Amino acid sequence: MATILLGVTGSIAAYKACELTRLFVKGGHDVHVIMTQAATRFVSPLTFRTISRNPVSVDMFDEPEEWVPGHIALAERGDVLVVAPCTANVTAKLAHGLADDMLTATALATKAPLVIAPAMNTGMWEHPATQANLATLAARGAALIDADTGDLACGVCGKGRMADPQKIFETSLRLLKLL
Numbered sequence: 001m002a003t004i005l006l007g008v009t010g011s012i013a014a015y016k017a018c019e020l021t022r023l024f025v026k027g028g029h030d031v032h033v034i035m036t037q038a039a040t041r042f043v044s045p046l047t048f049r050t051i052s053r054n055p056v057s058v059d060m061f062d063e064p065e066e067w068v069p070g071h072i073a074l075a076e077r078g079d080v081l082v083v084a085p086c087t088a089n090v091t092a093k094l095a096h097g098l099a100d101d102m103l104t105a106t107a108l109a110t111k112a113p114l115v116i117a118p119a120m121n122t123g124m125w126e127h128p129a130t131q132a133n134l135a136t137l138a139a140r141g142a143a144l145i146d147a148d149t150g151d152l153a154c155g156v157c158g159k160g161r162m163a164d165p166q167k168i169f170e171t172s173l174r175l176l177k178l179l
């Protein structure tokens with residue numbers, strides 16, 4: 001059984017992270033969901049709390065149950081950090097080492113391998129800034145799960161759809177040598 005830190009960011013694809021959570025839980029893994037504030041506009045923390053059977057972290061300044069700050073405790077517990085969906089914004093923050101929320105602070109503090117499943121509009125995906133950020137993360141050893149091409153929530157057809165939850169699940173377990 002692995003401890004999975006699942007970062008969920010402010011994309012319409014956040015609903016697919018519910019299915020990803022379910023797959024990990026069904027596989028017997030301990031899932032701790034960390035949401036950005038924007039992610040909570042798309043899916044309620046209550047949904048992830050219920051599916052993961054664990055508390056959901058959103059606010060870095062919430063009073064932790066132990067004296068250790070929540071992001072440090074999670075960073076030390078995780079066997080892998082999976083960010084799915086990963087917005088253009090969080091991709092940029094991860095590439096540059098920013099740590100201004102629970103998810104990015106945990107990402108900076110953890111030694112666990114990083115899996116990123118980007119989801120965004122085609123324009124954001126193709127922007128040289130995003131491509132440079134993804135290349136930086138890949139060069140640093142992150143496992144990037146390429147976005148799919150298809151109908152996007154913004155009404156256009158193009159590249160930027162988050163990969164299938166099953167693919168993200170399998171990639172994460174393979175990285176942990178559990179598959």
Ligand SMILES: Cc1cc2nc3c(=O)[nH]c(=O)nc-3n(C[C@H](O)[C@H](O)[C@H](O)COP(=O)(O)O)c2cc1C
Nearest residue numbers: 009010011012036038039087088089090119120121
């Ligand atoms: C309906 C809607 C859908 C969005 N979908 C995406 C998306 O798929 N990918 C993305 O990078 N940003 C998307 N955004 C913009 C992000 O929510 C915005 O950049 C936000 O600041 C991201 O915050 P976060 O990265 O901290 O989660 C969307 C915004 C709205 C209103």
